[in-house]
Amino acid sequence: MKIALTTSGETLDAPLDGRFGRAPIFILYDLEKDYFEVIDNRQNLNTAQGAGIQAAETIIRAKADCLITGHCGPKAFRVLTAAGVTVYNCGEATVADALNAFKGGTLKPLDSADVEGHWV
């Protein structure tokens, strides 16, 4: 199972980014292999419209099964759900903390977007 997490760093102790579409980096963590890769999302930072959709496309193409982030807007949520990606939101400080929370079963999947578009 592959988990995408939003961050601004390239290691597991990097902070979890509360934004999805405009997070600079995604860490794609493979739960079985305990291995991760870094996906650059910086091309999305200055997009006027559709950043969430584009970010969703990126992690779907990377074959993520679920996403852990701070918040997820309506367009991104629609794309992710259509592609079968489960979205979890959490307020953990780092990528590693969020992964631990996920492994510990304390994260609940979102059943709808939890913020409006362009909420930041």
Added chain:
Amino acid sequence: MILAVASGKGGTGKTTVSVNLAKVFGARVQLLDCDVEEPNCHLFIGGNPCSREVVSIQVPGVDESLCDGCGECGRFCQYHAVVSFGGAPLFFPELCHGCGGCQKVCPRGAIGEKERRIGIVETVEADKVTLIQGSLDVGVPMAPPLIRAVKSRMKHGVTSILDAPPGTSCPVISTLRCSDFVLLVTEPTPFGLHDLRLAVEMVKELGIPFGVVINRVGIGDERVYTFCGEKGIPVLLEIPDDRRIAETYSRGELVVDALPEYGSLFSTLLWNIREVRGKEKGAKRVRSKN
């Protein structure tokens, strides 16, 4: 002649110049308010509304029985209005620019069109001025299709003055395209100069002859004049920094009506535009002879 009034910076006086020019024009003139996100020329023109039309754009709709999920539509769309992952595509109509590209690239003809309302175009007759204005619906992010709808109602053979939105992005380009001359309104401040530079680059890229109007003369510094001098850009009008002009504007009145001493400013501007255009044409003839 199609005369567009633009500026990089907002609030420099585009509408002031547009409405007063239309008023002093003398003959029949069309005034197009292309600032469809906040049209305001009507506040100064008055007159009687004579038509009101709803404008829609064509957005895609998919026939899922024909779609095989190839994803060509999603790969084509630069605006992420169509997203496809091996199943029927998802559409985000509010992001669609209505280009029709997804329909063209769909190998199975699964994508059709449906109408989505984006705003209205109204025509107002006020003496010799025909005002055509667009109003974008709240929540619609894309002005260019509505601006094109406003411009499509322009009658050829009658002079048109186009009041553009501020900035240098798509709505402004949509307004300026096919115009014969652009007035760039600026103010003599560092901010005014910064945005004037951007606006000058834009009109040069579009290849449209242009001149500058400097508003609020007396504030700021000399740098706008130095810039225009160095670049050989004609300064066609200077409007003094007079509080009464701002007060007139805030009451929705025309400067040429309320402050007769400034009436000649705008007739002079018309004359200057004609002179500069005459020179341009002369220069072109010389170039083509050589």
